[in-house]
Amino acid sequence: MINNNDCKIVHDLLPNYIDGLTSKETSDYIKDHLNSCKNCNKNYSKMNMKLESNLEKSTEKEINFFKKYKKRLFLLKLIVSAVFLIFIIFTARKMIIISSLSNKAEKLKDSNNYHSVEYHYNYGTYKKVEVFKLDDKYKIIMSTMSDENYENFTIFMKEKLSEENGINRYLANMYVIRGQEKTAYLNENMGNLMNLQNVLYTENLWNLFINSIQTSITTTTLNGKDCYFIANFNGYNNFYPSGVYIDKETGMPVNAVSYEYELEDGTKMYGYPKDFIYEFNTVDDDDFIEPSIEDYQINN
Numbered sequence: 542m543i544n545n546n547d548c549k550i551v552h553d554l555l556p557n558y559i560d561g562l563t564s565k566e567t568s569d570y571i572k573d574h575l576n577s578c579k580n581c582n583k584n585y586s587k588m589n590m591k592l593e594s595n596l597e598k599s600t601e602k603e604i605n606f607f608k609k610y611k612k613r614l615f616l617l618k619l620i621v622s623a624v625f626l627i628f629i630i631f632t633a634r635k636m637i638i639i640s641s642l643s644n645k646a647e648k649l650k651d652s653n654n655y656h657s658v659e660y661h662y663n664y665g666t667y668k669k670v671e672v673f674k675l676d677d678k679y680k681i682i683m684s685t686m687s688d689e690n691y692e693n694f695t696i697f698m699k700e701k702l703s704e705e706n707g708i709n710r711y712l713a714n715m716y717v718i719r720g721q722e723k724t725a726y727l728n729e730n731m732g733n734l735m736n737l738q739n740v741l742y743t744e745n746l747w748n749l750f751i752n753s754i755q756t757s758i759t760t761t762t763l764n765g766k767d768c769y770f771i772a773n774f775n776g777y778n779n780f781y782p783s784g785v786y787i788d789k790e791t792g793m794p795v796n797a798v799s800y801e802y803e804l805e806d807g808t809k810m811y812g813y814p815k816d817f818i819y820e821f822n823t824v825d826d827d828d829f830i831e832p833s834i835e836d837y838q839i840n841n
């Protein structure tokens with residue numbers, strides 16, 4: 542016999558029974574009833590299905606959310622990795638270019654036979670510094686030209702005398718022309734600061750890396766030479782911060798662009814644009830023939 546009261550009780554207990562929250566005695570009682578009561582059994586099947594489909598739906602939602610999240614996380618990782626990779630590639634390229642040019646310049650720097658010219662033009666004044674080096678001898682010509690003024694210092698450094706604080710001192714003859722005036726200073730003891738510089742010198746790999754990050758390098762040609770234009774290089778020989786054209790073949794500068802800088806007291810200074818010429822193994826003894834002394838007044 543099926544008691545209607547039993548049906549009511551079972552109906553109330555079914556949700557807990559499906560969730561497995563009923564005691565063993567209650568569960569046995571419900572099972573017995575479900576086996577004998579078609580109505581309650583139907584009810585039970587319906588409730589069970591509904592719950593399962595709800596559960597499936599919510600799990601599906603969660604899975605979809607995680608799938609999307611994972612996809613986005615993957616994309617983010619991909620973008621960050623790509624940006625990092627590009628940064629590494631660009632920095633590595635700059636490091637390779639700078640160190641290769643620096644190595645070339647470093648080799649030429651100590652050359653025993655070279656001719657260098659450095660000149661600039663500013664506010665109507667033309668300045669030129671020319672160096673001839675042959676083994677232990679130097680000839681240095683410094684000239685300044687303007688409409689009102691002509692000055693030329695030609696110094697022959699014939700013999701190295703000593704080295705003081707890293708500066709080589711030479712036995713030297715100096716010939717000075719100031720307008721119409723010609724004076725010779727013979728057998729003087731003079732310091733020589735005219736050495737070739739490696740503009741892209743860096744102290745170590747870390748320094749090279751740090752400098753390479755901020756430096757910009759472009760390929761170009763200037764005065765018929767294949768060059769790199771290197772800007773914002775902040776190396777050890779930081780002479781041309783705004784930019785310098787470096788000869789790809791030699792690692793030596795071809796031109797430096799103008800720049801502004803401030804002194805400690807706030808005074809604005811201006812770095813002139815400069816042109817450079819470097820020639821190697823072109824100097825011979827003829828370049829060291831001194832001018833005829835009769836044309837000069839001897840200074841004692």
Ligand SMILES: [Zn+2]
Pocket residue numbers: 543547548549551574578580581
């Ligand atoms: Zn029933």
